[in-house]
Amino acid sequence: MPDLWLPGAEIHDLGDHAPTDQQYPPKAIAHITWDRNATAAAPQDWCTYEDLVNYFTGSGAGDAPHLVWDPFSGRTAQLFPADSRSKSLLSPTESPTRTNRAGRVVIQIEAVFFPYCRYQGRVYPRLVDTPCAGWGRIHAWIASWGVPDVWPMGRPADFSGHRDEQVWETRGGWYAHAHVPFNDHTDPGSWPDFTAGSGTPDSPPSQQHPVPPQDPAPARYQVSINGLAYGYGAQGYQVTAVGRALVSRGFGAHYHSGPGPTWTDADTENYADYQGSLGYSGQAADGVPGEGSLNRLLGYIPGQRAVSVAHVVSAARTDPGAEQGHRTYGSEVAIVEQALVDEGLLEQRWADGSFGTRTVAAYAAWQRRCGYEGGAADGIPGQATLHRLGAARGFSVTD
Template structure:
């Protein structure tokens, strides 16, 4: 498959989106340094230039209407509202340069989930929204690569490759999950290859190919793409949206439940008695904290819960107030997604059975959309041994995907289970029978 080419694709004259309507009203002068206007505008410029040559009386600058000073270069003082020379437009409010934001910009990073990001990205792909540096879709976002990401992330403005990094944090390749982006911005020459795409999930166990969601000529699309991209591979940087909240990593598997959001610090500590304490304890046991519990875990907060939580926090390299034994959003997120480091030398629940050298069932949190751990690999390998390898094109690997879910579902149905008992997600009984 050939690499996509980036070029200007102007919308038709009949387009009535806010951006095009505004463009037709204010297109008397093309952008400085190039004739980038619409066909009608270029016709006016050509006639004016011909008249100048024939009469020889009107200075060329006056005929073309470009007597204004050259706009500042992007990245310098006063350049924030100037269209950069790049295959995308400049920073602008929603609904075009002259429009008003669709909603109050109370926060530059509105909260959203991975599921919502992928869902919005798919809308443009389904509609085959045409690529354009100047047109705006009905939702108010510019129809280029950076406008597409602005839309998917739910930003309150249209950004460009030179500003999108402000709304995210750098991550590594191993940390990539659906809804994150791969950004290449060339500050020395923004027009030379600058591009941004949305990561939709790995398509193989070796992590050499992934599903991409991107806006590129002729229209928005989604397809398997080599990591990190077809060209300029060493220059793409992974970023995660700052406003991301706990939720399903959409696009990886179907039928999964969203990870349980952090209930709040008030649910943990002396005197607490609730289901969240039990859930915390079970997740900690799955990460090697079994030796801290002589019984349970249970709903009543105790010293065992505090010590187990502290051990997990210290395993992440945290110290001081960050390892006080009381779970916060960071601790909880690592536990529910199966990420982070497990407790070194830890054990599961005392007396938990082993199956062919594999520890007892680690917990349901290890088998959710977006989870990536050794238990997923072991599960897949055992499913292959049991005759369910047809669901895997590659792998099995450590990242939970739809192939794992379908293989588990087939195994469960082979046991005669139906309905919710055959949902494709392993529980203690599925695990026991699989490794028996």
């Protein structure tokens, strides 16, 4: 069975899954968000991917598609599994089909785009004028669900509507929103070709589609998990944390140096080996993390480098007496632990997000290094020592 979730997508499962109507052929529906009205004479700033994801996971959940796709960076959020209907089509009672369900799959994609949007100073009249980053990955996944590479009512080239109930009911393939019977929208206006690659020759790696599974070259695209980037070219403490965890699990064979804070092909290859050990295959084992495998590797999901004093104090008081490996505020504790590792006070293998007895001992050593003694060096973080550790190792501290 193909993957229910697009490999590499950011998963925001809305629940409320419902089956499709299997008597109809498989379909994919192309939309643009068209959240602003702009013209060539009066372009407007692009509405961000984060804004649209927040909308569809909040007040707009009743109109949510399967995928929200940023054609500039390739980031993609998935809100429903492939075998469920989503909710972006009108389905009035007079329609002969339940339009959101009229196919063995009816996978709906909303490109975060409107005509004449302005992105980083450049104006884009049509969706196909963007880099269309990540399109190859989306197309391959949808094709794996049996959706044929055809437009039964013609590939969209403008914003005119064309609807035919018989074609809709009898032919599988790709449909513009402008093609769906009993709907009145005329988007998307254009859509990338099935054989076209994403990105342009001078696009950075994060704006290029991943290499198809049969190509032996490592995947070169990025995903964002909890606001941090992973995949080729990503930078930050989370990259180092992943690399060190891979080495500690025995998946460091492709490193010639490091691991370090910049994601390289070696990180991808090592992560692919780790995914394979979990039973993943194909694109699900292409070496770019998903939330599930990342959580299994680290035991927590890294977040922005900010630590609350109250949170880590709570962890230091709770974790040592709890079940082995218990994590209270694991992502924040992991930042503190990694700083202690970098200070030479804690072994890397104990930087696991659990403020256990070894972390308490390491923090007590840090307190003594800061000049504290006796009960003031008890391994329970305080404002002053935590701020000093943050200043030394590059994370911020809040109350």
